[in-house]
Amino acid sequence: MSFITTLSAAWRQRNSLLCVGLDPDPAKFPAHLQGQPGAISEFCKGIVDATADLVCAFKPQIAYFAAHRAEDQLEDLIGHIHAVHPGVPVILDAKRGDIGSTAEQYAIEAFERFKADAVTVNPYMGRDSVEPWLAWKDKGVILLCRTSNPGGSDLQFLDVGGEKLFERVARLAGKDWNTTGQIGLVVGATFPAEIARVRELTGDMPLLVPGIGAQGGDIEATVKAGRTAAGTGLMINSSRAILYAGKGEDYAAVARQAAQDTRDAINRYR
């Protein structure tokens, strides 16, 4: 089943636009997991099992695994999500960006090794850094467009002849590159007016929206700016505010409550 089909079913069946980001930082783990073998995967599985019925996707951030030589734990975690929670797509947040045979190797890494359903990709190298990913027809490719960080404006907000660079990326992605319906875009919650603009430029394209919670993005403004006519189209990501809501042995239950509150807050404005 294609990424977009799986994602659409998850939006509907779970009544949720919430994506939980899995950025496991061992220094923030509850005491009972500290120093345990496999703690990174165990911590994330606790979050996943407690929140899977409340989310439209999970988004593991590969850097947190790679820094700890824990690629095996990332494979184990994604295998667990697919086995125990079928129907919840996994977006590998890797922000890869390269061309030709190197891009193919990265696609093998993301889709065959880690078995992600979608991956985040950096568009700076242009069309031939996007195309190789599209050869995996059932996978999603989510391009950085307007990122939520302050420095995002350094390049993305430059005027490139009557429009901003991020608008050009949205137009290229929406009109020229998305020949197979596999592409989505990253647009930060810290810029609701720009979410609205990207929505205008891309029809019903799925938008991955980081930046609520810790980064200060407003849920009401984000949902109103980005929802489609069907009240979907968004994967609104929250990572730290959910993962580290609790600090004790009951961290997963506390995370569930935070996820439920966030999902409900989002649904209030759909």
Next chain:
Amino acid sequence: MSFITTLSAAWRQRNSLLCVGLDPDPAKFPAHLQGQPGAISEFCKGIVDATADLVCAFKPQIAYFAAHRAEDQLEDLIGHIHAVHPGVPVILDAKRGDIGSTAEQYAIEAFERFKADAVTVNPYMGRDSVEPWLAWKDKGVILLCRTSNPGGSDLQFLDVGGEKLFERVARLAGKDWNTTGQIGLVVGATFPAEIARVRELTGDMPLLVPGIGAQGGDIEATVKAGRTAAGTGLMINSSRAILYAGKGEDYAAVARQAAQDTRDAINRYR
């Protein structure tokens, strides 16, 4: 010792601007290595040991290791370079690009786990995607500026108000971001006029130049456009044309000849 100091010494002592890119594709290995355990690392060590006195740097491409679950072989390879060929800097070609604590995790991956001397980074997310890397004071950070692929023009060649996007990246990198002297830029050999422009904008900043050989970039034009007054400033990369020059058990000796020819061709125009 800092990356730039090591690189400058390598330029001088080895009389070379050649960087050998290590993009190991098992399908192209000589028959005697096919299917052997550790073949990826072994193949690369053969190239490294045959060419180390002819190069100013080695540039392993991480995607080729990650696609094959061979991060341990990448660690082993870089450890080998440092142990057997001290003074040859290792640039990890990873094109990472992220912010805040995620960028820090990627820096731990590149610098602490893999012990690279420098890393390639994608600038699309702006200043706060570059700054975290600079906390590793003895390391180099080489930003994508003008890439050698056709699609590179999709964004990098857009006019952003009297200059192209890649020129803006070069100016930001050269003037605003490079407060610590750790930054370099990637500029493709397929665009010599743009190498000259980047050189003009960045003083003596080190430029990593892919695209000679298989991609068609011209050595004479590249060297003349990019050399500094001292006749250095460039890491001119060749990967496939050297790695796969030979197909038999003598592949390393054949690679050495190809590397020597390329180094000498470069030196003719310094």
